Amino acid sequence: MAERTKEEILDYLNRAEVSSVGTSNMGKPRQRMMHFAVDDEFNVYLSSMKGDPKVIQWSNIPETAMLIHQGQTFMEMEECEIIGRAQVVRGDKEREKATDLLKNRSPIVGNFVSQGAVDRLEFIKVKPYTVKYRFVPEILQGEAPTVFDLSSEVEGSADSQDILSRLNTWKEAVRPLSLTASFIPALLGGAMAFSMAGIFSWPLLLLTVLAAVMVQAGTNMINDFKDAERDAENTGGVRPFTGGSKMIQLGLISKADMGFFGIVLTAAAGLIGLYLAFVSGPGILPLIVYGLIAGFFYTNGKGKFSFINLSPGIAEFLIATTYGTAMTVGAYYVQTGSYSLEVFLVSIPVAALITNVLLINQFPDAESDAEQEKETLVVRIGKKQAKNVLIALFITAFAAVIIIPIISEVPATVYIAFLSLPFMVQAIRYANKHYDGQPTELIPGNAHTAIHHLLTGLLLIIAFVMMEASVWFTLLISAGTLVFVFWVWKYIERQRKVMSGFKKAFAK
Known part of the structure; x- marks a missing residue:
């Protein structure tokens, strides 16, 4: 038979139902059967849940091979091989096009x-890049397949897409949403130096925040390196709250690259810390050493030393004292060259709330952690008792906010932190109701806990800045706070919808 026309191949593709879709995983092939649709230019459309690991993988390693194979008997077999480059559809118009093409071909899309x-x-x-059609009888007769070469239409944007994909991969590796844990206490310590000591240096503050964020990002990556095998077994985790970055x-x-760059970031943060010690005084050095040790040995592989497996509550205490107390008083010391009781007291609610962020994120991983011998507090004391600890820490944080201005020289402006109370109430409500339920049911609790820590920290910062700054500057940072919190909330809300969407779409 003569070479097939474009229309004939498109007709075959429209009659086919599913395709084998192959991608690459660090050089190892991965394959999945998926429903698909094709337009008049051989562009293939596929669909999956937002946040699906397959989508993340496609975003970073876009090369894709598809094989559509049909026929009742051997001599009726037809197949079409499509080699191309995948990209996530972003524009509303093209999403509508993809929906229209897939809704009658994919049961999942139709249901959604x-x-x-x-x-x-x-x-x-x-x-x-290429579309290659074969028909078995023709292959047996030695006839060449029909081939369409479309590579010139794809290659133009490949390089820039690859660069953006790699940058996005490393962004996910540092877990950007979690970095509020480090820059909140660093900014708070600087704000207290500005307000209570009348001493402030922008360069020192920026270096302090940079070092704090870098050491946390490095620690996140080192933890991913050490927990690689455990995280591979964790199928109950809920991104972006639990289970590591999954990169x-x-x-x-690669595991080696994750560990290497984690160490590089941590070492760079340590060098900045040494410079800050040289400028501000050696009193900061014990805090730097404490933070590095806490981060490096927070977790580890099976059978190896880690603070998580040392004793109940040790790891949580280290998180509280590192990302609550040490970073706050350390940032103050960098500015002033001295320590302050008031700064220590104000760090207490921050320490309690960041511990809660860690604690509530342990719930979805509890079963997997227990199987992998990762003895978090939730694993050790059980979900019910851990939920009670969570509530107690919320109460402790706000009890501290009430008491601190009464017993110290901390200004009463810190009471504006109570504006974040609605998030605490919601976090407690979801924790009470879903602490022992499905991981997806606790997502709003994870989200409200994270937002509560973020907003409370930012409100405490504003409480000190407003004592000395102009009205306009105070209004500016207040507006920035609202915008930033709203952005984080929207990000978390998108993740929540992703995780609950499948359940909603297939509810009976």
Whole structure:
């Protein structure tokens, strides 16, 4: 038979139902059967849940191979091989196009459309380099397949897309949402130096924040390196709250690279710390050493020393004292060259709330952690008791906010921190109701706990800045706080919708 026309191959593709979709995982092939749709230019559209590891992998390693194979008997077999480059569909117009093409071909997309939950889906467009059609009888007769070479239409944007993909991979590796744990106490210590000591240096503050964020990012990556095997077994985790970044498990970053760059970031933070000690005084050195040790030995592989497995509450205490107390009083010391009781007292609610962020994120991982011999506090004392500890820490944080201005020279402006109370109430409500339920049911609790820590910390910063700064500057940082908190909230809300979308779409 003569070479097939474009229309004939498109007709075959439209009659086919599913395709084998192959991608790469650090050089290892991965394969999945997926429903698909194709437009008149051989662009293939696929769909999956937002946040699906497959989508993340596609975003970073876009090369894709598809094989569509059909036929009742051997002599009726037809197949079409499509080699191309995947990209996540972003524009509303093209998302509508993908939805229209897939809703009658993919049961999943059709169900989401009927539920009005299409926003929970991610659409992938595979732009083909080549389309190759074969028919078995023709192959047996030695006839050449029909080939369409479309590579010139794809290669132009490949380089820039690769760079952006790699940057996005490393961004996910440092877990950007978690970095509020480090810059909040660093900014708070600087704000207290400005307000209570009348001493302030922008360069020193920026270096302090940079070092704090770098050491946390490095610690996150080192923990991913050490927990690589455990995280591979963790199927109950809920991104972005638990289970690590998953970049190693997705094949986007090698375990060796994760560990190496984690050490590089931590070492760079240590060097900045040494410079700050040289400028401000050696009194900061014990805090730097304490933080580095706490981060490096927080977790470890099975059978190896780690603070998590040392004794109940040790790891949580280290998080509280590092990302609550040490960073706050350390940032103050960098500015002033001295320590302050008031700064220590104000760090207490920050310490309690960051501990809660860690604690509530342990709930979804509890079963997996127990199997992997990772003895977090939730594993050791059980979910019910851990939930009670969570509530007690919330109460402790706000009891401290009430008492501190009464017993010290801390200004009463810190009472504006109570504006974050609605998030605490919601976090407690979800924790009480879903602490022993499915991980997806606790997502709002995870989200409200994280937002509560962030907003409380920012309000405490504003409480001190407003004592000395102009009205306009105070209004500016207040507006910035609202915008930033809203952005984080929207990010978390998108993740919540992603995780609950599948359940909603297939609810009976």
